[in-house]
Structure formats: structure tokens, C-alpha cells
Amino acid sequence: MLTTRPRGTNDILPGEVEKWQYVEQLAREVCREYGYGELRTPIFEHTELFSRGVGETTDIVEKEMYTFTDRGERSITLRPEGTAAAVRAYLDNKLQALPQPVKLYYMGPMFRYDRPQAGRYRQFHQFGVEVFGSHSPSIDAEVIAMAMDIYRRIGLRDLELHINSVGCPKCRPGLRQRLQEHFKPHLAKLCPNCQGRFERNPLRILDCKNESCQELGRHAPTTLDVLCEECETHFNQVKGYLDTVGVPYIVNNRLVRGLDYYTHTAFEIMAQDIGAQSSIGGGGRYNGLMEACGGPATPGIGFALGLERILLTAERQGITFPVSRGPAVFVATVGSELEKQAFALLQSLRQQGIAAEKDYLARSLKAQMKYAGKLGARWVVILGEEELARGVAMVRDMQAGEQQEVGLAELVNYIRNTTNNNQCRGL
Template sequence: MLTTRPRGTNDILPGEVEKWQYLEELARQVCREYGYGEVRTPVFEHTELFARGVGETTDIVEKEMYTFTDRGDRSITLRPEGTAAAVRAYVENKLYAMPQPIKLFYIGPMFRYDRPQAGRYRQFHQFGVEVFGSDSPAVDAEVIAMAMDIYERIGLKDLELHINSVGCPDCRPILREKLQEHFRPHLANLCPNCQGRFERNPLRILDCKNEKCQNIGRHAPTTLDALCAACDSHFELVKSYLDAVGVQYIVDNRLVRGLDYYTRTAFEIMARDIGAQSSVGGGGRYNGLIEECGGPPTPGIGFALGLERILLTAERQGITFPVTRGPAVFIATVGTEVEKQAFTLLQQLRRQGIAAEKDYLGRSLKAQMKYAGKLDARLVIILGEEEVARGVAVVRDMQAGEQQEVPMGGMVDYIKAKS
């Protein structure tokens, strides 16, 4: 039907969108304080970028991407996440030639063909950050602390930060061998996806949501069982930096995240208020991704926070956002002769940065006052033919329930002083 939106998408309407705007501005403010600059990438990219960057063995690439062939017979995919696109922008625009590290953030819609449920949609929105050009454990800690800082400013409570190290190309082969040794006797009992992952990437089996696979993997070797000395030292330093700034965490040796590009630090932030899909954000380090996408060897780390999940968690925790909904001023008119004066005053107020509105339906004064109340206007300027002829108008303070006559010549200054 033409009058219904596609399943898994939402209309964000006035009254609700103000919460989004508040959240986005808060994220932008934090980014300014931490030294991150905004990047805006296309909503769609060449499919190969996500196949190579996100990983061919991930659920995203195997089952969830919105992929189509365009009129030039090119395979195009709506972006399912933001990191690969940010990496492509970094490489294509030669940001590696600039002083490092490069710190970027993005806010925008992502697309995955998934089963819609609370906090999970087919078009969803992410705020994310990426740091390119530094392998310092302090950068890992900064990125994690930044995410927790944002949640704290929003007012979210009862969050759990889970962290892990997923190793590097030096120690991954050891883990791969240990995992295959564990899963080989149970191969026939794994789901078809995990049977395919056994040879390609057995670490992905630990991330499977199939209950049978989870049970088989419950006692499998973990990433921490196979870390090389360099990865172990890096992880210990990340934890020490988090300890130094008072960020509490849980070491979760089964945390692998859902993307293939992660190396070393991986983390996820959980909320207990949004049901089975408890993650409200996460990220990690991806030191080989930029090289995989055609750039020079460059370390990277980042995170992405789901805006829908943040708003859902805030709602369930009873958190309200300090948003302004209605106009500061509503102009009510009595008689057709004052309509032009009302329209002129309306524009004068707006040019001074004052949110103002008037009636456009020819309502009665009583109906206009009722409408102003529904708009949550604080002040109402009442223009009547008799008052305007005397060069004055009545200003009613809707909150205080008081009103007074104000000279028309000084009306804008009076309203500015009251706003």
C-alpha cells in the first residue's frame, strides 16, 4: 500500500524528533570537546567495500545487506554500518597524508535486512567515531571513555561495559587452531552457517545466536587463551588507562563482536532495559582494515552507538530531554483589519531569533487561545482593531496567567526581554 511505510522503518514526527535533535547535538558537543571532526559519506557504496571491510563470514554480509544492481550493472549496497565507509573516505581523500591521528565522527541512517523488534529496525541510525593513525592503548581508552561519557550526560543508568581483546594476525592462527580442535567433533551439530565458518573463520562461531551452537561453544577456547605477548600487553595497558579515569568494566573473554575487521580491543555496552537486544553500542580496534581497503598500513579504532536503542533505554528509565517544543510567542488577532500588522510583527520577531506563530485558519479569538495553549506558547500577543488603532496590543503570559498592554513600537524589545 502507498500509505504505509516499509516494515522495519519509522516516521520520526514533530514532538519526537526534538529528542533526536537534542541527542545529536549532545553527541556533536562531546565530539568538539574530544577533537573529532564530522564526516558525511554516501548512503550507498560499492558492495565490495562491505564484503572486504565488514567480512564475508559475518551475518551482515551473508544475510542482512540491502544490495542491488544499478543501471550501470554495478553492485551497490546501502551502508549497513559506518566504519567501512569512513575508511574508504580516509583512503580516497588521502587523509593519511595529513598530521595523524585523524579523528572523525558521523551521524546517519544505516540499513540491514533484519527481523524488526524493540530497538532494532531495518533502517536505523548510528552515531559513530573513528580514530585513524594511532595504535596507542590510550586512544582505545579515550574512545571507550568517550562513549561512556556520552551515556552519562544523557543520564542512562545501569549500563555494563564489556571489554575483551580478540588478538591480532600473529596470535589469531593459534586461536583458530584451538577453536577448530574444539568444534571438529561437533561439526555435524553446528548450524549450516557455522559449518561454513569452521574453515573460513571459526571465531565467528562464538558469535552465533543459534542456541545449539552457543551450547557447543560454551567451553571453547577464548581469545584471551591465545593472545601473543604484544596483544596481552596492549590489553593490560587499556585496562590501566580505564582504571585511571574511573571507567568500570567487565572483562568478557567471549566477546568477539559481529564484524571480521576487529583486532585487539573489542567492547560492547549493555543496557538491561531493552529486552533481548541489550546492546546500545560498541566498537573496537581494526588495525588491518585500512590496508585491506587499499590504503597504507594504518591502525584504527572506533565505536557506533544506536540512537533508537539509546532513546528506547532512556524512555524505559524515565529520562526526559530538555527540549523546546512550541513557539515562544503566538499572535492572536481580532478582526481582519489587523492581519497584515500581525504578519509583519510575526516576521520581525522571527528575524530577532524568536520562535513565533499565528493563526492561518480564521479561528475565533477563543479558538486561537486554545490553539496557542496546545502549541505550548508561553506568550500570546492579542492584536485587536481598537488596540492597534491606539498603538498598543495586549500581551498575555500563559504560564503566569497575567496580561498587560504594550506599545506596538516597543513590542519586539519587550518580547526579547521576556524571552
């Protein structure tokens, strides 16, 4: 049906979209305080960027990407995540010439063909940050602390921060060998995807959601068993920085994340009671991704937070957002002959930064008042011929249920001086 949205997508309507705007603005403010600048990349990129950057053995590349051939016979993919696109933008725009590290953030829709469920959609929205040009463990800790700071300011409770080190090219080969030795006797019992991963990337078996594969991997060696001295030192320093600023964490040696590009630090933030997927955000370090995308060796780290999952968690935890709904002022008229005066006053209020609205359906005054109440207007300014002749209007406070005459010249100041700061945007 043309009137039905595609499966796995959502319409975000007035009344709900204000919550999104509140969370987005809060995230932008945190980024300003932490020194991150906004990056906006195309919604689609060349498919090779994601196959090389995200990893050919990931579920995203193997099963979930929206890929098509354009009229120029180029393979194009709707972005399934933001990091590879940020790396491409860093290289394409020669941001390595800027003072390092370069700290960026982005937000917007991502696309993955997945089975829709609570908090998981085919078009979903992410807020993410990326830092390029520093291998310092303090940057790792800053990125993690920043994510937790955003959740704290939103008001989310009972979150668990899981962290791990997934090693580097020096120590990963040893883990690969030990994992293959562990899984080889059970190869026939692995799911078809993991049987393919056995040769290409056995570490990805630890991330499989299949119950049989999870059980077979329960006693498999982990990254922490084979860390080289450099990785172990880095991970210990990251934990030390988190301890310094009082960010609690759980070391989870099973955490590998779902993308091939991670090295060293990986982390995930968990919330309870949001359906089958308890993760509401996560990220890690990816020191080899820049080279995989054709650039010079450049360290990087970042995270992505799912906005749908944040809002779902907030709803289930009973968190309300201080968002404004409806106009501050509704202009009502006694008689249709005053429509032009009402229209002029409406525009004057708006030009002063006051959210204002009027009737457009020729309702009676009683119906206008009822409509103003449904809109949630704080004040109703009632225009009548007699009052206009004297240069005044009747102003009714819808919260207090009181009204008084106010001179039209003093109307803006009257509303400004009596408003609650949370009632009227822009006052």
C-alpha cells in the first residue's frame, strides 16, 4: 500500500519529535564543551568504502547493507554506520593538515537490512564521535567518559559500561591460531556463517548470536589471554584514567564488537529492558582503519549511540524531557472582521521571538478558546473591536485561569516578564 511506510522504518511526529530535538541539542552542547566539531557526510557512499572499512566478514557487509547500482554502473551503498564515512571525509578533505587530533561528531540516519524489533530498525539514527590523530589512552578514556556523560545528562539510570582490549596486529595472530585450535573439533556444529569465519576471522565467532556458537565459544581463549605488552599497557592506562574521573566499568573479555576495524580498546554500554538488544551504544579504537581506506597510518577512536534506543530506554525508565509543546500565545478574535489585525499581531509576536498561533477555520470565540487549550497555549490574546479602538487586548493566562487588559504596545514585555522560562521557546 502507498499509505504504509516500509517495514523497519518510523514516522517521527510532532509531540514525539521534540524529544529527539532535546536529545540532539543536548548532545551538540556536550560536543561543544568537549571540543568536537560537526561533520555531515553523504547518506550514500561507494560500496567499497564499507566492504574495506567495516570488514567483509561482518554481518553488516555480508547480510545487511542496502546496495544498488546507479546509472553510472557504480556500486553505491546507503551508509550502515558512520565511522568509515568519517574516515573517508578526513582523507578526502585533507584534514590531516589541521592541528591534530581532529575531533568530530555527526548525527543522522543509517540503514541496515535487519529483522525489526524493539529498538532495532532498518532505518535508524545514530549520534557518533570520532577522534583522529592520537593514540593516547587519555583520548580513549575521554571518548568513553563523554558517552557516559551524555547518558547522565539525559537522565538514564542503571547502565553498565563494558570494556575490553581486542589487541592489535602484533598479538591478534596468536589469538587467531588459538581460536582455530579451539573451534576446529567443533567446526561442524558452528552455524554456516561461523564456519565461513573460521578461516577468515575466527574472532568474529565470539560475537555470533547463535546459541550453539555461543555455547561452543564459552571456554574459548579471549583477547586478554594473548595481549602483547603494548596493548596490555595501553588498556591498563585507559582503566586508570576512567578510575581517575570516577567512571565505573566492567572488564568483559568476551566483548569483541561487531566490526572488523577495532583494535586495542573496545567498549559497549548496556541498558536493561529494551528488548532483545540491550546495547544502547558503543565504540572503540581503530588504528588500522585509515590505512584500510587508502590513507596514511593514523590512529582513531570513536563511538556511536543509537537515538531510538536512548529514547526507548528513557521511556521505559519514566524519564520526561523539558520540551515545549504548543505556542506561547494564541491570538483569538471576536468576529471575522478582525482577521487582518490578528494576522498582523501574530507576525509581530513571531518577529519578537514568541511562538504564536491563531485560528484558520473561522471558529467561534468559544471554539477558539477550546482549540487554544488543545494546542497547549500559555496565553490567549483576545482581540475585540472596542479593545482595539483603545489600543488594548484582553490577555488570558490559561494556567492561572485569569485575564486582564494589556496595552498592545506592552504586550511583548508583559509576556516576557510573566513567563516561565520553560514555557516559551526563545523568550
